[in-house]
Amino acid sequence: MTSFAPDSIVLNRKLPLWYQVSQSLRASILGRAPRDPLRLPTEEQLAGHYGVSVLTMRQALKELEVEGLITRHRRRGTFIEPSARRGAPVRLLGSVDAIVAQQSGMTTELLDQGKAPVSGELAEFFPDVAEVATYHRLRSDETTGEPTNHARNYLRQELADRIDREDLIRWPMTKVLRDVLGVGISRITDTVEATLADPETARLLQVPLLSPILRYTGVIHGTDGQALDVAVIHYRGDRFSFTVTLDAH
Missing domain, CATH: 3.40.1410.10 (Chorismate lyase-like)
Structure with missing residues (x-):
């Protein structure tokens, strides 16, 4: 199954890295096209994409999970909630x-x-x-x-x-x-x-x-x-x- 591809960002070292990553990933999720895949890359792949540690990435994903934008399943991976969408423009x-x-x-x-x-x-x-x-x-x-x-x-x-x-x-x-x-x-x-x-x-x-x-x-x-x-x-x-x-x- 193809994984969802998040946007890249330039991180500001004056703000918490996990917070910046979660905000970027949130924007990518809410702005995704209807036909984009729902499965996210692995924690390791996302950490490499953003240039942060796996621990930082895990904290960012936890934030999105609490918001109800993603669900995490042991051995299966992390998935975007189908109901997660941007509101009316x-x-x-x-x-x-x-x-x-x-x-x-x-x-x-x-x-x-x-x-x-x-x-x-x-x-x-x-x-x-x-x-x-x-x-x-x-x-x-x-x-x-x-x-x-x-x-x-x-x-x-x-x-x-x-x-x-x-x-x-x-x-x-x-x-x-x-x-x-x-x-x-x-x-x-x-x-x-x-x-x-x-x-x-x-x-x-x-x-x-x-x-x-x-x-x-x-x-x-x-x-x-x-x-x-x-x-x-x-x-x-x-x-x-x-x-x-x-x-x-």
């Missing part, structure tokens, strides 16, 4: 409706709300105000209850004064602004980057510290061009991917 298709639809199938908990001074990176978007309203929400899969992302929204106060708390639990901010408040939206600027889970994100999303995370920044602009809302969302890297579709015509 976040698709940025160029429409507000696509962004709103992406949040369907999730439950939302409003963790806190308040106010924050406009400083640092926010100053670029709100150069005309000193303070903005803030909302912090945690979204979870409606079926499994597993946390998928946590979002911080920074909103002009005059808009926040019109928002009902229950609407923020029921809908994404984009829908609240456009469909509930009737605010005109001219465009949304999206930025996606890879980062590592800080202590807060690791706790909220129930992932290991420094595990791969997708950081999404979305800026909603009104019809006058001003930024109305800035959303900073941290997605679990093992549950989401981003796809951008460009029309070539």
Whole structure:
């Protein structure tokens, strides 16, 4: 039987080797093609592939076994769980409706709300105000209850004064602004980057510290061009991917 072939990585000696190997192997498992074999190479082969000791490799595999991504059988080998797969991708298709639809199938908990001074990176978007309203929400899969992302929204106060708390639990901010408040939206600027889970994100999303995370920044602009809302969302890297579709015509 052919074994699954994991991707290669360059290890950082400042982080635990077993952790880096487990993260790389996790990404390979979750990103595998449907027809890829389920059997992993032996511990010795994997250790050689990553350039680590068998003991380190064993610790990395143990982590994946605890997560339910693999099963280990004496004399038979180590196998990927067929149910281990990446979650539904976040698709940025160029429409507000696509962004709103992406949040369907999730439950939302409003963790806190308040106010924050406009400083640092926010100053670029709100150069005309000193303070903005803030909302912090945690979204979870409606079926499994597993946390998928946590979002911080920074909103002009005059808009926040019109928002009902229950609407923020029921809908994404984009829908609240456009469909509930009737605010005109001219465009949304999206930025996606890879980062590592800080202590807060690791706790909220129930992932290991420094595990791969997708950081999404979305800026909603009104019809006058001003930024109305800035959303900073941290997605679990093992549950989401981003796809951008460009029309070539």
